[in-house]
Amino acid sequence: MNDVVALDRTLTAPAIRLRTEASRRRIVINGRFVGRSVTGVERYATEIVRALDLLAAEEHPLAARLRFCLAVPSDAEIEGRLQAISVERVGLLSSRLWEQFELPRWSGGDPIVNLCNTAPVLGSQNITCVHDAHVWLLPGNFSPAFRMLYRVLVPLSLRRSRRWVTVSRFSAEQLARLGIADRMPDAITPNGSDHALRWSPTSSSLDPTRLPERYLLALGSRSLNKNLALVHQLADRLAPEGIHVLIAGGGNRQVFGQAEAAASSRAVELGRVSDDDLALLFEKATGFLFPSLYEGFGLPPLEAMRLGCPVIASNTSAMPEVLGDAAILCSPVAIDEWEAAVHELASNEDRRLDFVRRGRERAVGFTWRASALTVLRLLDEVASAQPEAAA
DSSP, rough: OOOHHHHHHHHHHHHOOOOOOOSSSSEEETTHHHHHHOHHHHHHHHHHHHHHHHHHTTTOOGGTTEEEEEEEEETTOOSSSSSSOEEEEEOOOOOOHHIIHHEEEEETTOEEESSSSSTTTSSSSEEEEEOOOOOHOOGBBBBBBHHHHHHHHHHHHHTTTEEEESOOOOHHHHHHHHSSSSSSSSOOOOSSSSGGGOOOGGGGGSSSGGOOOSEEEEEOSGGGEEEEEEHHHHHHHHGGTTTTEEEEOOOOOTTOSSOOOOOOOSSEEESSSSSSHHHHHHHHHHHEEEEESOOOSSSHHHHHHHTOEEEEEESSSTTTHHGGGGGEEEEEHHHHHHHHHHHHHOOOHHHHHHHHHHHHHHHTTTHHHHHHHHOOOOOOHHHHSEEEOOO
């Protein structure tokens, strides 16, 4: 009899697990970002999903009643594997059409997590992250088509979201002040810095012996907002002193408007580099330059800090909030301030090492797990409530 009972329990255990899984509320993650070139927004989405996956895999109490599904367009190129989040290829369309029509229809009224500024306006159970008000504050940085699309979709996305978050207090205030959001966010979910620890300088394709002995690193972009004219001017001033300026990166022509013309032949443009290449460049650099005119958060300086590279950044928008006193902050239009800051790092190794220490301590406080836990709490609230009728 005991053998029969034991056998019966063994046979019914999978059925019990299936019933438990079916009883969990499905959470759909908008995977429109999957397979796209990685910018700050795509990095945010990728790392939040990775952190949610780890929380679900370890059966965190807030995830106990939820089951996650990452929905992606059928033509998306998927890299890597998730432990607890299933991946579903959905529909035939792509990009915005997929997000606005096929995704909400497929979700069937389940909550949809949108991590890249826009949400399906046909959905009524959205949880959305809007990163900044860049398109409104600096419209010239974007193509006319992109501007028009975002000025319609972002406000609608927020109004159609049960919960919404953003990455900094600065962004929250700007989005509300400009009327883009109809209310303040339910939470602030900043970027993390811990992903940079996965980058390996020893796996870089760059030859470290060919790097200058003393150099500043900057990241390039087609966006005028990145203020590369100042970097080029600084390169001209520093060249006679044997201090080089390297610029890594590129940009997306479909999003950004006319590129900023190079103002100097003394800065060395490296083009696109890998994450491992960035780790090597940060490791060897005297410092990192980030003279951006506007940022809703400003992730690259935080990455530099986490990898031990001291930062000189603009004193505008969200950067003082994110970087605090762990970076040298300068006006993005005052070239003399930037030159003095470079000399402060290049001529005083003790001072430079102090910023290395402070930067690491600051960056450690920004983790993807912490932001994912905040998102998870909001998802638990939405999943616990009865679905609201579409407005």
